[in-house]
Amino acid sequence: MSIKFTNDHEWVDVDGDTATVGITNYAQEQLGDIVFVELPDVGDTMDQGDETGVIESVKAASEVYAPVSGEITEINGDLTDDPALANSSAEADGWMYKIKLSDTGQLDDLMDKGAYDTYVGELG
């Protein structure tokens, strides 16, 4: 029950020392039809804010940044095979990768659901 959100519109679902990362439903709505997803490789180590991949819609390419530091432990092959999963199920089946956290303290700086919803609401 500890899903956190970033102001880059990613969600981070923490389970022990590993987090599952994806883009939010708001993000997929803004992007439109997603046609290509590039994910990091398993074993890559990321610093918070590093570029971890790219999501391309019919309109444009958008970089995806690591919400937390750590090592990539798993990527969602279903998503690279079927990028539209990020539209149809952004916050569940359309997850991007799992990352083993190297600094759980970083989670404290992320938003909870209520704060994120307020943030999105203010974007209009």
Added chain:
Amino acid sequence: MSTQSESPLKQVALDALHREYGAKMVPFAGYDMPVQYPAGVMAEHNHTRSQASLFDVSHMGQVHLIGSKAAEALEKLVPGDITALKAGKTRYTMFTNDKGCILDDLMVTQQGDYLYLVINAACKEADIAHMKANLGSECEMKILEDRSLLALQGPKAAEVLSRFANPARHMGFMSAAKLHIGEFECFITRSGYSGEDGYEISVPDDGAEDLARLLLDEDEVEFAGLGARDSLRLEAGLCLYGSDIDDTTTPIEADLKWTISKRRREQGGFPGADIIQQQIAEGPPRLRVGIKPEGRAPARAHTEITDNIGTVIGEITSGGFGPTLGAPVAMGYVDSAFAAHGTDVSLLVRGKSLPAKVTSTIFVKHNYYSG
């Protein structure tokens, strides 16, 4: 896309209707235009390929050149064969500068006592100034500022439009007619920018909304925005001015030689004719081609194209995902030595070299009316 944030955006006559249909409006060439509706670019694209879509392209300029010598006068500015154009026929051509490069591309329809021109929104003011300065006194220019332009595109377009105006069904591709649709007198050409059969319908602004509603009420017709217009024309290999052609590209480099007739190639008489004639004789140094990435990653405009040892040989000018093809598609310029279809090239996308092939610019076969 060009944004002009300093001056207020101009509104099209259908502005309220677009908003009623949930359009996402964006600044485009000084106008507030619908880029997509709630269905989204992909659905609107696919609907156009299978049914019929209504596009508002009222930002484009509509101009009459009036007078019996209008065709001769216009030929001083374009390489197209305008004097050979028969009444009721439409032709694609471009304004060139004295370097033989393209100032704008346009559609010209011969209407007997006048020519009807459709010019790009972003070039409208420059084109009008250019014509004012150079057409001379042989024809009078009238800018149609109180008319909208709607494009009905798709394989069902003819069936739909002929319900309201039966002669529309048998209009030839690239021909024009004045027809009543409901109570509206429209000037219609069988043309478009999607690669599909369809029409562009010029209608007085005060009738535009009623006409749009009439067409949208038909089962086959949905609104489509500029996003789908772009992916449709890219798959069809059609140039976007400002991206694929501009004042640094000649019609020969742009693979638009077909728009210049034998007579005009021989006689010249348009700006930059010497350069264009030389490129026809010797071949251009570079050529616009289709680029088909072999993987799934789209290559966007300004992506560098290299040969197999990493030397830059060109640049993508338009690129994205082709919904009908279900794969990335692009077009761009390569050195002529690499322009043969099937040539292996690489694309530098985010620091990675991705394999691609040079192809025809036409990724999805044109579905124009052929009688």
